[in-house]
Amino acid sequence: MSRDPQGAGATLAELLKSPHVTSPTRQVLEERLEARHEPRALQADEFSRLQAVARRLVPPDPALFVPGEPDLAGAVDHRLASGLGDGWRYDDTPPDLEALKELLDVLPVDFVNQPSEGQDAHLRRLQERLPHAFEDLLAELTEVYYSHPLVQVSLGVAPFADAPGWTRIGLDEREEWEPQVGGAAPSPERHG
Amino acid sequence: MADLRDMGRQDSGPHGSGRQDFDAVVIGTGAGGAPLLARLAQAGLRVLALEAGEAHPPEAMPTDERAQAGLFWRDERLSAGANPLPFGNNNSGCGVGGSTLHYTAYVPRPQPDDFHLRRTFGVGEDWPLAFSKLEGYFDELEGFLGVSGPATYPWGPPRRQGYAHPPLPLNGAAQLMQRGAEAVGLRTSPAPNAALSRPQEQEGYGLRPACTNRGFCQAGCSVGAKASMDVTFLPLATRHGAEIRAGCFVTDLERRGDRVTGVVYRQGGQERRVRAGAVFLAAGAIETPRLLLRLGLANSSGQVGRNFMAHVGTQLWGQVEEEVRPHKGIPGALISEDTHRPEGADFAGGYLVQSIGVMPVTYASQFARGTGTWGAALTSHMRGYRHTAGINVLGDCLPQPGNFLELSDEPDGRGLPKPRIHFSWGENERRMNAHATRLMTDLWTAAGASGLWTLERSAHVIGTARMGRDPRRSVVRPDGRAHDLENLYISDNSTFPSALSVNPALTIMALSLRTADGFLAARRKGESACDRGALEQT
Ligand SMILES: Cc1cc2nc3c(=O)[nH]c(=O)nc-3n(C[C@H](O)[C@H](O)[C@H](O)COP(=O)(O)OP(=O)(O)OC[C@H]3O[C@@H](n4cnc5c(N)ncnc54)[C@H](O)[C@@H]3O)c2cc1C
Numbered sequence: 028m029s030r031d032p033q034g035a036g037a038t039l040a041e042l043l044k045s046p047h048v049t050s051p052t053r054q055v056l057e058e059r060l061e062a063r064h065e066p067r068a069l070q071a072d073e074f075s076r077l078q079a080v081a082r083r084l085v086p087p088d089p090a091l092f093v094p095g096e097p098d099l100a101g102a103v104d105h106r107l108a109s110g111l112g113d114g115w116r117y118d119d120t121p122p123d124l125e126a127l128k129e130l131l132d133v134l135p136v137d138f139v140n141q142p143s144e145g146q147d148a149h150l151r152r153l154q155e156r157l158p159h160a161f162e163d164l165l166a167e168l169t170e171v172y173y174s175h176p177l178v179q180v181s182l183g184v185a186p187f188a189d190a191p192g193w194t195r196i197g198l199d200e201r202e203e204w205e206p207q208v209g210g211a212a213p214s215p216e217r218h219g
Numbered sequence: 220m221a222d223l224r225d226m227g228r229q230d231s232g233p234h235g236s237g238r239q240d241f242d243a244v245v246i247g248t249g250a251g252g253a254p255l256l257a258r259l260a261q262a263g264l265r266v267l268a269l270e271a272g273e274a275h276p277p278e279a280m281p282t283d284e285r286a287q288a289g290l291f292w293r294d295e296r297l298s299a300g301a302n303p304l305p306f307g308n309n310n311s312g313c314g315v316g317g318s319t320l321h322y323t324a325y326v327p328r329p330q331p332d333d334f335h336l337r338r339t340f341g342v343g344e345d346w347p348l349a350f351s352k353l354e355g356y357f358d359e360l361e362g363f364l365g366v367s368g369p370a371t372y373p374w375g376p377p378r379r380q381g382y383a384h385p386p387l388p389l390n391g392a393a394q395l396m397q398r399g400a401e402a403v404g405l406r407t408s409p410a411p412n413a414a415l416s417r418p419q420e421q422e423g424y425g426l427r428p429a430c431t432n433r434g435f436c437q438a439g440c441s442v443g444a445k446a447s448m449d450v451t452f453l454p455l456a457t458r459h460g461a462e463i464r465a466g467c468f469v470t471d472l473e474r475r476g477d478r479v480t481g482v483v484y485r486q487g488g489q490e491r492r493v494r495a496g497a498v499f500l501a502a503g504a505i506e507t508p509r510l511l512l513r514l515g516l517a518n519s520s521g522q523v524g525r526n527f528m529a530h531v532g533t534q535l536w537g538q539v540e541e542e543v544r545p546h547k548g549i550p551g552a553l554i555s556e557d558t559h560r561p562e563g564a565d566f567a568g569g570y571l572v573q574s575i576g577v578m579p580v581t582y583a584s585q586f587a588r589g590t591g592t593w594g595a596a597l598t599s600h601m602r603g604y605r606h607t608a609g610i611n612v613l614g615d616c617l618p619q620p621g622n623f624l625e626l627s628d629e630p631d632g633r634g635l636p637k638p639r640i641h642f643s644w645g646e647n648e649r650r651m652n653a654h655a656t657r658l659m660t661d662l663w664t665a666a667g668a669s670g671l672w673t674l675e676r677s678a679h680v681i682g683t684a685r686m687g688r689d690p691r692r693s694v695v696r697p698d699g700r701a702h703d704l705e706n707l708y709i710s711d712n713s714t715f716p717s718a719l720s721v722n723p724a725l726t727i728m729a730l731s732l733r734t735a736d737g738f739l740a741a742r743r744k745g746e747s748a749c750d751r752g753a754l755e756q757t
């Protein structure tokens with residue numbers, strides 16, 4: 028259990044009880060807070076490797092409050108087991124489950140037990156070798172993580188507070204129920 | 220309030236469980252199918268719409284990106300080429316209302332010169348009809364849908380009527396774009412959006428309330444403020460007697476000679492058939508050519524699946540000192556069309572610039588895909604989400620022989636061949652992208668953004684069954700009727716001969732109404748539409 032310096036847990040609980048969240052939205056979020064999935068599509072050893080990969084690709088952000096570890100690998104396996112895709116794939120990449128197994132297969136058998144620097148080096152090579160399959164996995168893990176309502180609240184936003192709507196939408200405007208992040212704004216970093 | 224869930228009643232007509240007759244059967248209920256369904260029903264025809272997707276009533280829509288996966292077409296499509304196009308939540312729709320359920324409702328009109336790129340630049344393809352043939356439909360649509368926009372719109376020919384409602388409020392990204400545009404000397408205007416800034420009464424639906432600035436348009440509007448087809452044309456259609464059947468996937472068209480006589484579809488594992496006086500195929504620019512190729516129909520020109528286009532849609536993102544919270548407000552609040560025909564440009568056509576809002580999961584996913592960033596670098600970037608703001612361009616795209624849709628030999632869950640879509644930018648798209656990236660970088664830097672990154676991206680699926688007068692070079696006539704068949708019409712994004720430098724939905728709807736009017740006029744005259752050379756003379 029990580030610390031919750033900003034009180035994200037309490038803020039979310041407050042919001043979910045309040046009339047600011049419509050019932051279809053509340054239902055989805057409450058289900059997500061509970062969700063944990065046993066592996067069905069992957070073998071046990073593949074699944075533990077996927078968990079280790081997920082921990083490096085989208086590591087729990089120490090600045091954000093989420094109780095326990097978000098079940099990223101479980102969500103991916105669950106989706107694969109359901110047979111549902113996202114409507115497309117790269118033509119040069121095999122079907123989702125096959126592509127994932129191939130990706131995990133390339134990793135050394137002791138990947139799970141390696142120190143994180145070693146794991147990262149393997150992952151960088153994987154990203155070069157199977158760029159499309161890697162990108163698909165990275166995107167899915169990212170989507171699962173950032174759809175967690177506690178992660179969103181910790182980022183200082185509550186987009187799911189969908190009723191009755193927003194009136195303060197301009198720069199530096201905040202509704203009183205919107206979560207605040209303590210301290211100064213993070214300094215933007217440069218990318219690419 | 221109309222309940223679209225009840226509109227899928229099966230075999231309740233006078234024919235019981237036997238086959239039913241309809242004057243017209245419409246396949247697909249998106250921007251291309253819904254307007255003509257309403258028009259034909261209003262004229263008293265017995266019409267049926269078959270929709271592969273389910274109904275998604277607004278009051279049941281969660282404000283959640285992942286939960287809304289059901290709004291997209293999830294049968295797998297294969298993306299090939301140098302700029303492979305993502306489908307799913309990027310470029311598809313599935314449901315009663317089609318892709319309009321999750322479009323952002325950005326509805327600038329095309330300008331007259333968009334329709335004759337070849338005449339102006341010597342490349343691309345001219346439309347067989349002029350802007351003036353659609354202007355009346357744009358007027359009608361902006362009123363009916365309840366488009367919110369500025370009192371005077373700075374670009375294009377003088378408008379005959381104002382927008383139905385005042386513009387929607389500007390969010391943080393729009394304010395930043397105003398600031399940056401002023402600094403670099405670009406004119407801006409509040410954008411036309413098909414979402415209500417004031418309540419509007421909608422025939423067959425009831426009162427549509429004003430937009431609550433919820434910003435989740437791309438995950439479906441739970442308010443009914445956005446003019447998706449399920450709260451506008453479809454309730455109008457059912458009010459006038461149209462029947463809509465959800466969860467009905469069309470697999471075959473029955474023919475006799477050069478007439479289509481019936482439609483075969485699957486519903487809940489059962490195969491069903493209806494007889495049809497005419498068929499309007501409005502399944503979108505992927506499923507329409509896929510069905511025609513599978514059936515070997517309407518393709519004497521060999522053009523079905525060809526001329527596939529997607530708008531240059533590059534986005535530029537950055538972070539600012541101020542808090543933006545980019546999930547709030549109508550996503551595309553501000554526009555500039557100063558780049559419609561940029562001076563001294565080294566490419567044909569042009570583009571528009573818009574400010575864009577973004578939902579958190581979409582942003583995170585795009586950032587991860589677009590930059591390949593992972594690990595602590597990804598999570599620390601995302602900590603700046605509430606300071607993030609973006610702009611986007613949307614520009615023309617030229618047809619090329621290498622960009623097309625074909626049937627693969629890989630079957631999907633229904634046992635039908637998956638479509639493979641080849642897409643690569645040509646020289647024109649690359650040059651336009653470079654021009655746009657320079658301009659957006661200047662603009663966002665002037666607005667005070669840093670940590671800039673670009674997402675080179677293409678948006679909207681266009682072409683694949685283009686219209687034209689020459690049956691050897693096009694699939695449908697200017698009125699939407701297939702050259703090869705007497706009573707098969709196509710009404711969706713596949714008929715566009717060129718991409719236009721604006722978002723497509725308004726033009727798709729205008730063409731849909733025009734196709735209905737042409738069909739009704741021919742019917743009233745008691746002639747078969749195929750004899751009417753006049754219709755082709757636009
Ligand atoms: C995220 C996103 C944002 C967008 N934003 C904008 C915007 O701001 N402005 C704009 O102008 N455009 C926008 N668009 C594009 C716009 O939504 C589409 O161009 C437009 O809806 C296409 O209309 P259509 O009739 O061609 O197809 P669709 O609206 O996709 O409708 C096709 C329908 O046919 C159904 N169908 C397909 N095959 C079958 C079959 N075999 N049997 C039965 N039914 C079938 C599908 O389920 C679907 O409902 C956006 C699109 C996306 C994906």
Ligand code: SF4
Nearest residue numbers: 430431433434436440
């Ligand atoms: S921003 Fe407005 S139109 Fe868009 S989903 Fe929200 S309420 Fe609907």
